[in-house]
Amino acid sequence: MFKKTKVLWVLMVLILAFSLNVGAETIELDVWVVRDNYQIDLTEWNEANPNIEINFEVVPWEQALNRLIMSASSNRAPDVAVLDRPWVGTLGGLGHLTPLDSYIDDYYTEDELNDYIEASWEFAQYDGTTYAMPFTVFGRALFYRADWFEEAGLDAPETWEDVVEAGKVFTDPAQDKWGLSVRGIRDDGTTQGWLPIFAAMGGEFDGQAPQINSEAGIKALELYRDLVYDAEIMSPETVIFGSGEARGLFLSGNAAMAIMGSHIAPAVVNNGIEYGDFKMTHIPVPEAGMEKRNVATGFQWAVHEQSEHKDAAFEFIKYATDTAGQFEFNVDYMEAVRLSVYDIPEYREEKPWVDFILDDMEGFSAIPAAPQYSQMSQAIQNGLQEMLNNSNADAEAVAAEIQAVIDSLF
Template identity: 25%
Template sequence: MKFSISRSRRALAAVALGSALALTTTACGDDGSGSGGDKGAEGSGTGKIVFWDNNGGVRTDVWKEIIADFEKANPDIDVEYVGIASTEYQSKVDTAIQGGGLPDVGGVGAAMLAGFSAQNALEPLDERLGRSALKGMLNADMVASMKAAGGGDGTLYSIPTSANNGVLYYRTDLFQKAGLDEPATWEKFYEAAEKLTDAKKNAFGYTIRGGAGSIAQAFDAMYGQSGITSFWDGDKTTVNDPRNVAALEKYAALFKKVTPAADLNNDFTKMVAQWDSGTIGMLNHNLGSYQDHVKAFGAEKFRGIPQPVGAAGKRVQVSNPVDGLGLFKSSKNKDAAWKFIEFALSHAENSKFNESAGQVPANTQAAQDTWVGKAEPTKLAAAALTDGSTTIVQLPYYLPDWNTISKADNEPNFQKVLLGTMSAKDFLDGLAEQLNEAQAEWNEQKG
């Protein structure tokens, strides 16, 4: 079965160059629009800037609080907030890179960083950070992750705001009633998923993510069960290793057997809302939905624990991308835009954002705040990543094609696996073919 890569690094570079040349013959307005070839300007450090939130609707309220704080501290700068759903964000930015209309500042997580930087859309931030009060105040590992994801040249194109981690949420009240142990191993996870299911009463053991964002969650289940600890074996991916194929077959077989049928099209917001409003035993998501569950159940009716451990007693999980803020090169007011980034990453504001999101702060002072220890999933996730119990399989965010391959190209195919119209082996073989081709092209570009 032949799968083609819809977008290559070489094509991205060519499109970006074409857009840059087009701008030499097309007048641009003063609204900050432009493409990846537009160098922008520092500006006066005052006036209006536009901020695109890459998780609009979910993080809107806390960003509006941060913006209000910023405008109070900087009355000569006005921030226009634009919230964009996470499922639509990359395509919105890609369209704006080619057609104009980029914001001054936007959310730029590690997973989409290489694609944007390959189109020359982002301002390098190493020098700005080096002159900033933030120098030395950001988590070094998060900064290193952003540099590694930026396309391989070691340049920092996004300032990290937070780190996420995979979490298995489970309803302690339902587990206690059923006499089940905590799902700390994959064996106990599958046992609980089956025992908690009573479809006639609309009770299910698990909710599986079949819509947008499904691939990373499936990878967690695959590598977590197989115990494979590297995404690459030389220049060939391990995604279609027979052990991963077997793991995905077992995981996908949960659909409609112990999960709601609606899971086929559920992105994370629908999946989380479904879990919070129903009688579903378990949910795989990340730290970001913790506060939603607290609001729905109260902290006493659920727990959020690190991903299950495998048969060998070790936990293997895929890397969760660091989120951050990028400064778009086409901005006509970079000075003011950078002030906003600095402010958002200050101790108080970064703590406010991450307490709302339930994630690990990038600001090292914020990471010491008392709420971090009180939010159990955040505390447990931080411990799991530092106590030697967890091996992280690093996903290839550095590949410009990564986000397209792992989302648009293959989420529909994963749905076919859930429906039983495509085998897990065919799905993973096709995915591996795309990844190996992207890696070979990446190596060629590096020389």
Template identity: 25%
Template sequence: MLGNNRLETLKRWIATQIHRSGRQIALALVAALVVVGAGWWVAWSQQPVTISFLVRAVEAQQLQILADEFEAEHPNIKIDMVEGPNAADNVENLYTTSFLLGDSPYDLVYSDVVWIPKFAAAGWLMDLSDRVSESELAQFLDADVAAGQYQGGLYRMPFRTAMGMLYYRTDLLEQLGMDAPDTFTDLIEASQAIQEQTDVPWGYVWQGLQYEGLVTNFVEIVAGYGGFWIDPETLDVGLDQPEAVQAVEFMRDVITEEISPAGVTNYLEEDSLRVFENGNAAFLRNWPYVWAEANKEDSPVQGNIALKPMVHAPNQDAAACLGGWGFGIAKSTPHPEEAWEVVQFFTSRRGQKQFALEHAYVPSRRDLFTDPDILAKFPHYEQLLEVAAATVPRPPVGQYAQLSDILQRYLSSALTDQMTPEAAMQRAAGESRRVLGTISRQSS
């Protein structure tokens, strides 16, 4: 619309013309003004709406193919993917800062599973419950749907899932006549045998740097011992229980016994993958994307790897830490309907299938695990369903970021021999209870 000052100027000019030229000329001028204003309004109203979200740089490039297709089918909506750091923790910090400062530029939040409790509790996300039916949600993996829920609301639609798993070298195990390990002891014994009888220097590699990836490793191992980190229903903390101490002892022992390299305490996902795909480790704990990377034509281990759920203690179940990404809508967006159209397109069966075929990420829709086109390219997806059945979430509590930071610090202290596993977990448990406002079960 025309600005107030400009409109008043035009009114005064028209009044002058009425006085000077009479009613007929003035009416013509009024008609001209209406036409000009209407033309401006039509031009303005036809401008496309821009929907913006922040995403890790590497995935922004991968998502571009879906963004291009969406824009071709929705000329009234443009997608602006803002490239952020590749570390998910840093992307979360940027989103958090934008919301805390107010007037966030983001219409959508492309969210890791662990952000939802914090973002929903802060009131930064729109509840999507009324936009999607139970029958529609049933088409997604149960764990992925649950990861988007908080206190009865739905704040994230699943796009792609992820789960931690154990990769292993089939050729090495066949050479030694060994089966894939099921227990922690099996993994240690197989690793030591391979190190002794082959030229492979390391048995087992994983992510030991002080960051969120270290937490995901711990979540799988503590669950594999029958323990837990935090019970989201009761807010009980299990870090100083025997099972949690055992988990940390296992993580430290594979380093001290040189099954894992000492440098594993500096490893991110890519570092551990590099050791494994170069043929220098027999076992790797990592995420689904590894399959395509390790089977590239120039990979020394191409065609000689398989995957399975993570190892566990006898009489306990395997656990796979739930990961993955999805879309939430910022409560502050001025364009909620257009934002929802983007979410629907990306999380549709078509969108997830195309993204899986292009980049080997794992979809959140359960029927895509047995889709003929996907299985023709990635036959291991049927095995991924077995791993998906063993997923365990990180605790969905609003204080998650603080609790993860506490756990990371004390795990790192134990793995680098600054504290014993027992002392580290006692300190971590105490600090966690203070954050949660609970007291030790031992003193209750």
């Protein structure tokens, strides 16, 4: 009897120990981010979730999409990833992302959801399904040297005619000084910088497909050619300008205006140009009084479909996207998607241009997100290269070529 009791007691201890060990099992979440600053402070997270360990890995933006696709093919995808807006459609269309609508319903109150800027949800969705949680957005804006404009007696530019008129005042090719700087190299950043111009020209989208072979598309293509070869307010080297070269002209005082993402504003300040000496205004329009329109992008947090810890992954995303997390990230980079962040005095003090941002957001539409986005972007890049490289480029022919590629994809 004693032996049986002892055996039972040992078994109970082993079962209890096993149960405790299972209860204390550590969950490791692999989280891929595209920049160092996405590695948010985990102090409060670690205190509240001692059994969920976050393993950050920085995968540069230029490599991230391809690595996400490759990792899924070998069953080694991360649990959570930061996604650029166009990738939502690419990865969602491939079945690589976890639909989040039910998680959002379960984890968020109505007040919390209403705190999100309404337009931000479009950035996280594809084909009617929410595949990510919005985290940060930015649109392109026309940066201009307000101090130079005031000294020259010029008003803030509203139309492209205004831009050309002002640009000629400040252009001196012999001194490598230009009226306007834009990105022109063959990469997706150039597409993302041109689509807002296309939209402000009156360009339309058929679902996710921009209608380039249109009056607005042709005018937007002609614009890049004419700013280099006719108005001559952009450098002939624009065709090879990446982000660094395009912004570098403005930061160095060699360009009076530049079309850049609004998230570059803190870098302008850090470069010694105070806000007020530079300002931002909406993407120029063909005629004064036209409504502002912008095609914006943004980054969001997504749960990979291959994750074995989806609930824990979404818990982390909720933590990362709360007001405190957004303030920490957005106070010096990109724009917050939660309205409560804009009410924080320190945020407004650090970013005195936030009222412009909120106003510009009223004209936001999300950059296309579709599995075919990369091919579509490449067609636009090729067309812009032609317009920037050739003073005799035929915008109608180029628009037709781009549209033929887009139509074949959709």
